Amino acid sequence: MSVFKRFVGPRIPEGLSTTDRRRFVIPIALFVVAAGLLIVSIFLPYWEMTLLAPQYPKGLHLTAYANRLTGDIFEIDGLNHYIGMRPLDEAAQFEKSVSVIGIVALVMLLLAAVYVHTKWVVLLVLPAILMPLVFLVDLQWWLWKFGTDLDPAAPLSSAIKPFVPSVLGRGVIAQFETVATPGIGLWLAILASILIIVGLYYHRKAYKPLADMAA
Amino acid sequence: MKLYKFLSRPSTILLLVVTVIAVFSFVSCSDGADEGALESAGLSADASAIAEARGLTPDDVAAALKTYTPSGVHDEYIMFASGGHGGQVYVIGMPSMRIIKQIAVFTPEPWQGYGYGAEGTMAVLEQGDVEGTDIRWGDTHHPALSETAGDYDGQFLFINDKANGRVAVIDLKDFETKQLVKNPIALGDHGGTFATPDTDWVIEGGQYGAPLGWEYASINDYQQDYRGMITFWKFDRDAGRIDVDSSFAIELPPYWQDLCDAGKLASDGWIFCNSFNTEMATGGVEDGNPPFEAGASQNDMDYLHIFDKNKAIEVAAAGKTIDVQGFPVIPLDTAVAEGILYFAPEPKSPHGVDVTPDGNFLTVSGKLDPHVSIYSFEKIQEAIAAGNFTYDNYGVPILAFDDVVEAQIEVGLGPLHTQYDDKGYAYTSLFLEPAVARWTLGGDFSDLHEEEDWTLVTKTPVQYNVGHIAAAEGDTVSPDGRYLVSMNKWAIDRFANVGPLLPQNFQLLDINDPGTNMPVIYDLPIPDGEPHYAQIIKADKLSPWEVYPEIGWNPHTNSVDPNAVQLGEERVERNGNEVEVWMTAVRSHFTPEHVNIKKGDHVVWHITNVERAYDATHGFSIPYYNINLSIEPGEAVTFEFDATEDGVFSYYCTEFCSALHLEMTGYMLIEP
Numbered sequence: 001m002s003v004f005k006r007f008v009g010p011r012i013p014e015g016l017s018t019t020d021r022r023r024f025v026i027p028i029a030l031f032v033v034a035a036g037l038l039i040v041s042i043f044l045p046y047w048e049m050t051l052l053a054p055q056y057p058k059g060l061h062l063t064a065y066a067n068r069l070t071g072d073i074f075e076i077d078g079l080n081h082y083i084g085m086r087p088l089d090e091a092a093q094f095e096k097s098v099s100v101i102g103i104v105a106l107v108m109l110l111l112a113a114v115y116v117h118t119k120w121v122v123l124l125v126l127p128a129i130l131m132p133l134v135f136l137v138d139l140q141w142w143l144w145k146f147g148t149d150l151d152p153a154a155p156l157s158s159a160i161k162p163f164v165p166s167v168l169g170r171g172v173i174a175q176f177e178t179v180a181t182p183g184i185g186l187w188l189a190i191l192a193s194i195l196i197i198v199g200l201y202y203h204r205k206a207y208k209p210l211a212d213m214a215a
Numbered sequence: 216m217k218l219y220k221f222l223s224r225p226s227t228i229l230l231l232v233v234t235v236i237a238v239f240s241f242v243s244c245s246d247g248a249d250e251g252a253l254e255s256a257g258l259s260a261d262a263s264a265i266a267e268a269r270g271l272t273p274d275d276v277a278a279a280l281k282t283y284t285p286s287g288v289h290d291e292y293i294m295f296a297s298g299g300h301g302g303q304v305y306v307i308g309m310p311s312m313r314i315i316k317q318i319a320v321f322t323p324e325p326w327q328g329y330g331y332g333a334e335g336t337m338a339v340l341e342q343g344d345v346e347g348t349d350i351r352w353g354d355t356h357h358p359a360l361s362e363t364a365g366d367y368d369g370q371f372l373f374i375n376d377k378a379n380g381r382v383a384v385i386d387l388k389d390f391e392t393k394q395l396v397k398n399p400i401a402l403g404d405h406g407g408t409f410a411t412p413d414t415d416w417v418i419e420g421g422q423y424g425a426p427l428g429w430e431y432a433s434i435n436d437y438q439q440d441y442r443g444m445i446t447f448w449k450f451d452r453d454a455g456r457i458d459v460d461s462s463f464a465i466e467l468p469p470y471w472q473d474l475c476d477a478g479k480l481a482s483d484g485w486i487f488c489n490s491f492n493t494e495m496a497t498g499g500v501e502d503g504n505p506p507f508e509a510g511a512s513q514n515d516m517d518y519l520h521i522f523d524k525n526k527a528i529e530v531a532a533a534g535k536t537i538d539v540q541g542f543p544v545i546p547l548d549t550a551v552a553e554g555i556l557y558f559a560p561e562p563k564s565p566h567g568v569d570v571t572p573d574g575n576f577l578t579v580s581g582k583l584d585p586h587v588s589i590y591s592f593e594k595i596q597e598a599i600a601a602g603n604f605t606y607d608n609y610g611v612p613i614l615a616f617d618d619v620v621e622a623q624i625e626v627g628l629g630p631l632h633t634q635y636d637d638k639g640y641a642y643t644s645l646f647l648e649p650a651v652a653r654w655t656l657g658g659d660f661s662d663l664h665e666e667e668d669w670t671l672v673t674k675t676p677v678q679y680n681v682g683h684i685a686a687a688e689g690d691t692v693s694p695d696g697r698y699l700v701s702m703n704k705w706a707i708d709r710f711a712n713v714g715p716l717l718p719q720n721f722q723l724l725d726i727n728d729p730g731t732n733m734p735v736i737y738d739l740p741i742p743d744g745e746p747h748y749a750q751i752i753k754a755d756k757l758s759p760w761e762v763y764p765e766i767g768w769n770p771h772t773n774s775v776d777p778n779a780v781q782l783g784e785e786r787v788e789r790n791g792n793e794v795e796v797w798m799t800a801v802r803s804h805f806t807p808e809h810v811n812i813k814k815g816d817h818v819v820w821h822i823t824n825v826e827r828a829y830d831a832t833h834g835f836s837i838p839y840y841n842i843n844l845s846i847e848p849g850e851a852v853t854f855e856f857d858a859t860e861d862g863v864f865s866y867y868c869t870e871f872c873s874a875l876h877l878e879m880t881g882y883m884l885i886e887p
Contacts, residue, residue, distance in 0.1 A: 056828075057287075075828050078802060082875070155803075155875055 009117035010210045023206045028114050030199030031125070034192035035110040038103055038128065041192075042066050045183030046135060047167075051076065052177045062088070064139070066099040066185065083174075084154025091142045106131060110196070117207040125196045132189045140167040278736035281725055284311035292687050294700060294751045295358045295372055296721070299744025302353035304374055304385065309687070309698050309751060312723055312739040320383045320392045321353025321376050328834070328845030329392070332854035335771035336392075343381050343395035345402070346429075354378040356747040357408055357474070361452070365412035365479040365574075365692035369756035371455065373417050375407035382408055382419050382448060386455050388760055389770055389847075394456050399542035400427045400464055401444050406475035406488050410450075411524070412692070417448040417457065418477060420488045424469030424495075428539040437497045438608070443467035444544070445475070445488060445520070447527065455773070463531040464539075465555065466547040468609040469495055470518060471511070474567050474632075477524075479692055480574035482592040486522040487577055491564040493517045493607075512583055516560035516616065518607070519568060519579060521595060527555045551610050557599055558607060560616040561588060567632035567683075571641070572692050575658050576621060580630035580643055587630050587643055587654070589669065591621040622669035626652040631682060632748075634689035636696035638729050639663030640672065642689070644681040644701065650674040651684055651701050651724060653733060664729060673731035677722050678738075680705040685749040686726065695753065699724040699733070702746040710740050718742045761829045763849030776851040780823040787811075794858075796820040800833040800846055800868065803875035810883045814861040823851040834869025837883060843869065861887040 012024055047064040060072040060079075069088055077087045106128040113124040148162040156174075165171050171178040182190075266276050284290060290308030293315075298305050302322035306315045321343060323330025330340050330351070343350055353376035361371040372385040380398035385391065398404060398419060406420020424441040426432040432440035449461035470490040478485035496510025504510070527545060530536075530553045536543035550556040562581035569578045577590040598619050604612035629647030636642070639660035643652045653675075657668030666672055683702045687695035706720040718740035726733045763770065767779020780797040785806040788795050794816045799806050800823070812818055824833050824846040835844040840856050868879035 072827075078826070078828075082803075155878075 007118065007120050008115055009120075009207060010214045011117070012210070023202075027199045027203035027206055030195045030202065031110050031113055034128065034195040034199065035107040037188045037192040037195070038107050038110070038131075041185040041188040042100055042103055044185035044188065046185040046189070047139060047180065048183050049165075049178055049180045052179070053175045055175075063183065066103060066135075067096050069096075079176075082154060082156045083160040084151030084157050085146055086149070086151075088146075091146060092138065095138060103131075118211060119204075121203055122200065125200065129193045129196050132186055132193060135186065135189070136167055143167060274734065278725075278734065282310045282312065282723065282737045284308070284313070289754060291754055292695075292698060292751050293754045293757060294685065294749050295360065296685075296700075296702070296741070296749035297355040297358055297374060297744075297747040298741070299356075299719070299746050300352065300354040300378070301744035302355055302376065303743065304355060304358060304372065305741065305743070306390065307721070307739070307749075308754075309700070310723060310737070312721065312737045314739070314741075316390060317743075318372075318385055318390050318392065320355060320374060320385065321350075321381065321395070323351055325843050326845065327391070328843055328852070331841060331843035332856070333844050334853045334855070335769065338771065339392055339395055343376075343379070343383075343397055345379055345397055350379050350381075352378075353381065353383075354744070355383075356405065358748060358750050359408040359410045359417065360750050360752055361414040361450075362410050362412055362691065363414070365483075367688060367691055367750070367752045367756055368414075369752055369758065370452070371414070371450075373408040373410060373450075375404050375419055377403055377405050377422065380404040380419075380421075382417060382457065384450075384455065384457055386770075387757055389763070390759060391770055393771065396448065396457050396459060398446055398464075399540040400429075400446070400544060401425065402429055404446075406445070406472050409475050409477050409486075411477045411486075412479045412483055414450050414452060416477075416524070417450050418475050418486055419446040419448060420472045420475045421445065421467070422471055422473065424471060424492075427466065427544065434497050434499075437469060438495055441469040442547075443469055443472045443490070445472065445486070445522065447524070447531075463527075463536060463543040463545065465522070465527060465545045465550050467520065467550075467556075468547065468607065468611065472520065473565070476568050476570045476577070476690070478570055478574055478592070479572075482570060482574040482577075484523070484525045485592070486524050487568045487570065488520040488522070489561065489565045489568045489579065490518050490520060512564055515563055517562075517564060518558035518611075518613070519561040519565075519577075519590070521557040521559060521599075521614075523555050526553055530555060547609055547611075551612065554599075556611055557595075557604075558611050558613040559590065559595065559598075559619050560613065562586065566630075569633040569635075569690065571656060571658075571660070572635050572694055573659055574692075576656070578633040578641060578643070580633060582629055582631055582646065585625050585628055585630065586623045587626050587633065587641075588620055589622045589624070589657075590619050594619045594621065622657065624654050624669055624671055626654060626671055627674060632684055634684050634686035634699065635694045636686055636689065636699075636726060637663075637694050638696055640696075640726075640729070642684055642686060642699055642726065644684045645674070646680060646682065648674070648676065649679050649681045649703070650676045651681065651699065651733070653726070653731075666730075673733065675724060675733050675735060677701040677703055677724075677735060678705075678709050678720060679703055679707055682746065683748045685751050687751045688753065689751065697725075697727050698751070699726045700749060700751070701735075702749060704745055706740060709738050719744075719746045721746065762827055762831075763847060766825050766827070766849050767823050767851045768849045769851050776821075776823075776853070778821040778853055779851040780821055780825075782806075782825050793817045793819065798822045800824045800835065800879075801826055802831065802873040803868075803879045805835075805866070805868070805879065805881050808881035810881065812858045812883060812885045814858055814885055814887050816858045816885075817855070818858055819853065819855045821851065821853045822846055824848055831872060832870045833872050833879070835866060836869050837866045838864055840864070842866075845870070858885050861885040 045063045049062040051060040062071040109124045113121050143165045147164045292309040294307040296305040304318040319327045319329035329336045355374045356377050358374045360367040380401045380403045382396045384394040386393045401421050405422035409418040421444040427442050444464050446464040449458045451458045471492040473489040475488035492511035494513045498507040500506035561579045562584040564583045565579050565581045567580045579588045598614040627645040627648050631644045633643045653672045655664050655666045681701045681703050686699040687697045701722040703720040706717045721739040722735050723737040725736050767775045769776035780799050826848040832847045844852050864883040
């Protein structure tokens with residue numbers, strides 16, 4: 001048996017695919033729906049931060065999509081220059097540039113996983129499962145980087161010590177209270193992870209007996 | 216292999232799903248978890264003790280409750296009030312009576328950077344110059360909000376300057392004066408401004424008779440050479456400016472035209488103006504002649520001027536005009552021959568003429584007669600059709616008083632101006648008493664009130680010497696009632712003594728209840744010129760910008776200025792002995808911070824405030840050179856000067872913009 005055949009595993013016998021249709025459709029459907037959710041998530045916010053201060057009764061808002069940052073960036077950058085924080089646009093430039101292609105790649109892997117009937121399917125779907133976590137860890141890293149790499153010559157550098165904004169939840173910096181929450185896009189990605197994990201269960205149920213038989 | 220098994224085990228899956236949901240639910244909910252429950256604060260038990268300690272009566276407490284507006288709560292109505300001979304307009308919230316803004320109109324004003332270098336504002340003020348003479352004050356009288364179908368639309372405000380016969384256009388997108396128009400044929404005015412129901416035209420009536428076109432004529436030739444006038448300014452709503460080239464005036468007899476009003480609904484298409492001194496007294500008390508105050512008060516009747524606006528527009532468009540100072544004027548005999556102008560007798564030296572909300576009636580107050588006289592527009596039309604005229608010395612047809620009067624009501628001493636509400640009442644100011652009278656309307660208004668038609672209902676004393684009154688949307692086709700402001704010219708003992716010059720006193724009356732209850736509930740001192748008229752608009756009809764729509768906005772062209780400066784594009788260029796500066800302002804620095812100039816240079820300086828935050832205005836001032844700007848978020852400003860004095864000049868931001876405001880400065884270094 002070639003490596004490729006050992007990787008993709010046995011094909012579904014003719015008879016079974018009609019008599020036991022549900023058994024094979026469920027994992028496929030779950031992977032495909034998860035892929036769809038990931039595609040949709042590209043167009044939705046992954047992360048939102050609101051900055052509250054007395055001078056801004058409506059708050060200042062920052063919205064992170066997979067590939068871009070929107071909101072009151074000009075104003076937030078203007079405030080950040082007092083403490084010597086770098087312009088937000090400089091953050092995660094590599095991640096923003098590859099994120100869409102990356103998500104599309106995850107989706108391709110998910111769709112490819114439909115044709116893999118062995119335990120190796122985990123390798124194809126694991127990146128998609130981990131994606132929300134990777135997003136948050138990466139974001140926290142950038143928050144750490146921006147909060148600690150302050151220009152010492154900035155006007156308020158002596159008043160504001162380096163700080164690490166929290167990736168989710170509340171924080172306080174000077175007169176600002178920050179509230180960071182996951183966006184709908186991130187929720188969709190998380191839902192996709194859950195569907196994939198559930199899909200793996202049905203995948204095992206569908207194909208384990210075939211693999212056992214082949215062995 | 217083990218991972219696959221582990222991940223695909225049902226118990227693991229369940230655990231994973233629950234964990235993931237739990238973690239993210241916790242995170243997303245945690246920001247709302249500590250929000251306290253809303254507590255409704257009951258009225259403090261000490262409230263009556265406070266009232267007692269301050270000597271407040273139950274009526275005082277009620278007044279306080281009706282007007283007190285907590286921090287951050289916005290007023291329901293906005294009043295635009297004339298600032299009299301301060302030359303400005305006041306913006307006042309109601310019912311709190313908080314002054315929210317002063318709009319610089321005819322007088323330079325440094326806070327707004329109006330007339331201290333900023334090119335746009337300098338150009339507006341220069342439009343108001345009279346034959347090359349700088350006129351840097353005004354006597355603002357009658358603000359007029361733009362209307363659509365007879366109702367305020369909150370887009371523009373007009374106001375006249377009585378002293379120099381000028382009309383201003385204020386754009387309510389940014390509450391700034393955009394245009395001054397000098398009347399080409401009259402030095403002064405009074406009966407302005409009044410907008411027609413769709414603001415196609417803005418009316419400016421004259422006042423003191425004089426030769427048209429600012430000419431000289433002997434006072435002995437008053438009847439022959441002196442004239443009155445009314446001007447119809449064409450308003451171009453899209454441009455937001457008066458179109459002087461499409462405007463015209465009508466020559467009138469040298470009576471002293473006073474206030475005007477535009478017809479609406481039933482009387483749409485007609486304009487009404489009062490007059491006094493139909494005696495054509497020429498004064499000269501120093502020569503033993505009766506003073507004007509006596510000479511102009513002899514006749515029992517003066518003339519209500521009635522204009523067919525549409526006919527006037529046709530006649531002007533047909534070119535049946537004479538040219539006075541380059542401005543088309545319909546001669547008096549043409550106005551008569553074309554059926555543009557009629558008179559109706561009105562008692563006696565009247566001041567206000569105010570059209571009812573349905574347009575069916577006009578209320579005229581004879582200030583030396585204790586009555587208001589109500590004219591029926593229908594009867595005026597019938598009398599004109601019947602043609603049963605007498606004529607004045609200038610051949611103007613006069614309708615018979617009895618043919619056109621609907622009712623006369625004795626309201627009290629010194630009636631001046633009338634406003635309306637939504638409950639079938641009219642309100643008239645009584646200068647001499649001084650008081651505000653409430654009386655009932657008839658006609659279609661009859662069903663709205665309990666009392667008999669055309670009768671006095673009640674009076675509320677005001678302190679003191681009330682001139683105009685303004686009710687909420689009280690001169691529109693749909694008044695709101697609720698509040699009325701009595702604009703009192705004397706304050707006497709209402710406030711602490713601040714020396715011989717006293718503030719004006721705006722008193723708020725609660726007119727919400729029908730019948731006899733309309734108490735004074737607030738006194739607002741205005742430390743500026745004597746107030747005249749005001750108009751009160753529902754606040755939600757106004758939709759001004761929070762910041763200018765784009766960075767580099769020129770408020771006088773309503774577009775991005777060609778010399779707008781974006782961040783990173785700042786520079787100083789020298790061309791011969793002309794130095795041009797492109798500067799940005801942002802919290803908390805100007806770029807550049809050094810500007811090197813040589814004595815004798817001509818300097819052109821552009822500054823753009825690149826801020827997008829609400830209220831992030833920067834000022835800019837240069838000592839000695841008399842430069843002071845207000846640069847609001849997004850605004851681009853240009854100023855110019857000749858560097859006539861060398862030295863070191865620190866320019867700085869005059870608005871306390873940020874914690875590092877004091878550091879927002881720079882040096883202009885002028886080498887000898």
